[in-house]
Amino acid sequence: MRPKSRMRPRSLAVRLVLGAGLWIAAALAAGGYLLSALFTDSVERGFDSRLNVMIEAFVAVSEVGPGNTLRLTQTPPSSRFRQPFSGWYWQIADANGPVLRSRSLWDQALETRDAGTAGGGEGTAPFEITGPGRRTIRVLQRTISLPGSDQTYIYTIAGDIAAMDADIAAFNAALSWSLAALGLVLVIAVFVQVRYGLRPLARIEAALGAIRSGSAHRLEGEFPSEINPLATEINALLEQNAAVLKRARTHVGNLAHALKTPLAVLGNEAARAEGPLAETAARQAAVMQRHVDHHLSRARTAAARNVLGARTEVMPAAESLLRTLERIHAERRLDIALDIGSGAAFGGERQDLEEMLGNLMDNACKWAKAEVRVGAAVKDGLLRLCVEDDGPGLAEEAREAVLNPGERLDESVPGAGLGLAIVRDIADLYGGAITLEDSDLGGLRATLTLPAASAAASGPSGAKGA
Structure with a gap:
C-alpha cells in the first residue's frame, strides 16, 4: 500500500515552506520596523507642530510695556495651563530667569537651553526631559526679540508625551497583530502553492505504486514539462x-x-x-x-525476482495445481481442501509460485493418507502458505536434511529428492523461508513465508499537471 503523502523532514515541501516562511518573516519584520518608525516620526512631528502653534500664539499676545516690562494681552484659553502639574506648561524667560509662566508649573521652572541669537525667531530642536510630577515632557523653545525691547526672550512650551506614547504603542500593537496575521496567511498560501506545485510528484509516486503492485506496467498520464x-x-x-x-x-x-x-x-x-x-x-x-x-x-x-510489478494471485495458481494433482492422484481419492484468504497475492512470478506451491502440494499428496489442506493468508506484508497432510509425518531431526538437494529419506515414494530443496532455494531468492513442523492432521505441515504483493493501487489520474 502506498504511504500517505505528508510533510516529512528533509522533504522538498518542508524546505520550500520553511525557506519561504523565513523570508516572509524577515520581510514583515523589516516592513513593520519601517512602518513603526514612520508612524512615530509622523506623530512626533504633529506634536511638535502643535507646540509651535502654541508658541506663536503666545508671541502674538506678548507686548513690552513701560519700564521694559513684558506682559500678555490675553490669557491662554486652555485650562490645562491653569491646573497644577497637568503636564502642559508654558514659560517666558529672559537672561535672568523666568519672567512669566503658567500656573500649572506652580513654583517650578522649565529647563532652558541656549539656542544662540534668535532675533529672527530661531529656537532649539524639540527635546524631552523629566518635568514636574516626574512625567516625561516634550519641550519646544524659541528665542524671540519683541518690538520695543532691546533684549530677547525665551518662549518655552512643554507637553506630556504620555498620550503620544499611548498612540504609538496602540499602533505598534495593531501593526504587530496585522503583520502576524498577514504572515500566517502568506505561509498558508505558500504551503498550498507548494502542495499544488508538487502534486505531479505525488502522481508519479502513485504510478510507481501501481507498477509495483502489478496493476500497471509503465507511468501513464501527462506531467508538467519539468517532470516529464x-x-x-x-x-x-x-x-x-x-x-x-x-x-x-x-x-x-x-x-x-x-x-x-x-x-x-x-x-x-x-x-x-x-x-x-x-x-x-x-x-x-x-x-x-x-x-x-x-x-x-x-x-x-x-x-x-526483482522485476517491478510482479504480482501473482494465489487462488488461481492453487486451483490450477489442485486440478492437476487430482488427476495425478485420482485413484487415491484424496480430499484436497483450499483455504485461500481474500486478496492473497505473491510479489513474484507465477511460474515461481506454482513451482514452490506445486512441489509442496505434490509432496503432501504423495505422503497423505486421505486429506491435504492448503491455506494462504497475508499479514504484515508477508504471504504465509501452509500445506499439511495426514500422512506419517517427519521426524524433527530429519526435517533439515530433506531440504538439501537430492536428499530422499524413503526411496519407495517416487521422486528425485529436489522438490523441497528447489522450494527453499526459490524462497531464499525472494527473501522468504520454509519451515517444517507437525500438523494438526497428524502428518507434516510445510509453511512457506514469501513477500506479499502490494494491494493493487489505482493508477495516476490522467489530468494534466500544472
Whole structure:
C-alpha cells in the first residue's frame, strides 16, 4: 500500500515552506520596523507642530510695556495651563530667569537651553526631559526679540508625551497583530502553492505504486514539462529491465533445451544397455539432470525476482495445481481442501509460485493418507502458505536434511529428492523461508513465508499537471 503523502523532514515541501516562511518573516519584520518608525516620526512631528502653534500664539499676545516690562494681552484659553502639574506648561524667560509662566508649573521652572541669537525667531530642536510630577515632557523653545525691547526672550512650551506614547504603542500593537496575521496567511498560501506545485510528484509516486503492485506496467498520464523527462527516463528504465529479463529467460530456456536433450539421449541409451557401465551412466545422467533442473530453476528465479510489478494471485495458481494433482492422484481419492484468504497475492512470478506451491502440494499428496489442506493468508506484508497432510509425518531431526538437494529419506515414494530443496532455494531468492513442523492432521505441515504483493493501487489520474 502506498504511504500517505505528508510533510516529512528533509522533504522538498518542508524546505520550500520553511525557506519561504523565513523570508516572509524577515520581510514583515523589516516592513513593520519601517512602518513603526514612520508612524512615530509622523506623530512626533504633529506634536511638535502643535507646540509651535502654541508658541506663536503666545508671541502674538506678548507686548513690552513701560519700564521694559513684558506682559500678555490675553490669557491662554486652555485650562490645562491653569491646573497644577497637568503636564502642559508654558514659560517666558529672559537672561535672568523666568519672567512669566503658567500656573500649572506652580513654583517650578522649565529647563532652558541656549539656542544662540534668535532675533529672527530661531529656537532649539524639540527635546524631552523629566518635568514636574516626574512625567516625561516634550519641550519646544524659541528665542524671540519683541518690538520695543532691546533684549530677547525665551518662549518655552512643554507637553506630556504620555498620550503620544499611548498612540504609538496602540499602533505598534495593531501593526504587530496585522503583520502576524498577514504572515500566517502568506505561509498558508505558500504551503498550498507548494502542495499544488508538487502534486505531479505525488502522481508519479502513485504510478510507481501501481507498477509495483502489478496493476500497471509503465507511468501513464501527462506531467508538467519539468517532470516529464523524469517520467520518460523511468519508463525507459522499466522497458530496459523488461528486455533484460526477457533475454535472460530466453538464454535460460535455450540452455535448458541444450542440456536436457543430450542428457535424455544418454539416459535412454543407458537404460537400453546392460551391465555396470550402463547402470553407472544412467545413474550419473539422472544426477546431472537433477542438478541442471535445480540450477536452471535458481537462475530463472534470480533473473525475475526483482522485476517491478510482479504480482501473482494465489487462488488461481492453487486451483490450477489442485486440478492437476487430482488427476495425478485420482485413484487415491484424496480430499484436497483450499483455504485461500481474500486478496492473497505473491510479489513474484507465477511460474515461481506454482513451482514452490506445486512441489509442496505434490509432496503432501504423495505422503497423505486421505486429506491435504492448503491455506494462504497475508499479514504484515508477508504471504504465509501452509500445506499439511495426514500422512506419517517427519521426524524433527530429519526435517533439515530433506531440504538439501537430492536428499530422499524413503526411496519407495517416487521422486528425485529436489522438490523441497528447489522450494527453499526459490524462497531464499525472494527473501522468504520454509519451515517444517507437525500438523494438526497428524502428518507434516510445510509453511512457506514469501513477500506479499502490494494491494493493487489505482493508477495516476490522467489530468494534466500544472
